[in-house]
Amino acid sequence: MTGGIRRLGAATLAEIAEIGEVVRFGGRILRATTRPPSRWRFFLAAVYDAGVLSAALIAASAITVGFVLGLQLYNTLSRFGAGDSLGTAVGLSLIRELGPVLTALLVTGRAGSAITAEIGAMRTSQQLDGLRMMAIDPIHFIIMPRATALAFVMPLLSAIFVVLGIFGAYLIGVELLGLDAGSYIAGLETAVEFRSDVLQSLVKSLVFGLLLGLIATWRGYSCEPHSAGVSRATTSTVVTASICILLADYLLTALWSI
């Protein structure tokens, strides 16, 4: 019993200590963004890896989610004689929730895990130590461009997701099920507001991107320097980032509703 409590206490303290380390790590990344030289080349390369190479996955997922939403919502709304509200329902659910959250989860699986694995492999093969020996700060050279790239691409990918999701639902609702195109678009235009919906969506995406950037780079940077350690860090990135994204989504939604 005592041993169990002691272990629980030790685990809790370790978690608190790690949170402190992550916050300090985030502070170092933030400071690195203000320090010359700029790392535009590495930033753009990271944007390409995390953003451009994720675009196809985001597009395919968005269209599919749009199909499902169109079909499910149309069937449900029709029961109450509100089939014409499909545009409104699809627009609000995608812009406020599904777009940012699903994009963040997909990017976590595709780019976040890759960044953790890449940085973890660099740590294992002493590339980060090599940089330190050349008096080059790995946070500035390796971490900062990747973390900021994730924060930068997330709102853009989320916007792509929302637009293609709405288009997917349009194809199902209007082209397949025969809903009037005018009422679909009009419902969308009427219901969606910039401040409460679009801005909320962009802010959520940005926060998710920042969270993912921090978690993915931290896990790689602090992983145990062997292959099993890299594997654990990669898994941990996906799990931790997914939970943090969902929690942050709830918090942001609640704050936005106040």
Add this chain to the structure above:
Amino acid sequence: MLLARRWTFILALKISPRKAYIEAALPSRVSAGLLSSAVRRPLSALGAVAYRVVQKGEAGRVTEADSEPAHVEVRGVSLAFGRRRVFDELNCSFARGRISVLMGGSGTGKSTLLRMVGGLQTPDSGSIRVAGQEVEGLAEAGQKGARLGMLFQNGALLDSMSVFDNVALPLREHTKLVPGEIADRVHDRLAAVGLADIDDLLPGELSGGMLRRAALARAIVMEPEILLCDEPFSGLDPPNVSRIEALLTHLNRDHGLTLVVTSHHMATSLRLAHRIFLLRGNACVEGAPAELASSRDSAIREFLGKDGDEYLAHHQPEFEAADS
């Protein structure tokens, strides 16, 4: 000199007569003139105050090595990983312009000591000074690249960059050289390590020996005073071992670099080293290669194995000549 040696010998015995790893005997120069070679060999094998045990409380002892100016000084360094104590108040120094080879079994802390000298690992206590300056202050003072270079066991080249970009990286980061000058310097260093026309290759496309040499080119491109080499010979075939050995010897002899090398490669280390530092437990036993090779300490003999005997067989005359 003879008097000093005798005094050191007596002092060593008085300070720690029970230290099994201090071997002391008559200096071979005494025996050289007086005794026949049949007698000289065993006496020489006793060691001419061969080793210094650098441990807590014994750092101040005057020995031959202390007369050389220290380029790197490790003073009272302790380090533990969890419950495992790697160093307990370790003291040693690496002389300027010499090749010092760190040896010892697995887990004795050779690479860890090298990492601490490179500022990659912070000791729990104690200080490490490079050219009189604390190693932690070197990076802040912007002198790390100029003072220290490191050759990692697996090269540690950035695998997303070409060989050229890897070697050029420190120059781009820390100098104001124009691209043409950088290219000249990089090609010069690559040629010096016997690599030409591989600018665009990625590290993953190189063989083990080429990778190690490319990493060496990067380590010396900023013309450091001290080169730290972590297992530079491991995993290489004999021709590549010879090539790396020749390069390191050349850097030391012709450019005056201070080299601190960790190695398990016994024969090569004995040939390469001016001084060998044998890490055992928490202590560091130090001596010239011939001195260690002629040791009667069973643990040292076991560690050096037949390479020690072979070295001694080939270098005994040099050892004795140097002594006289």
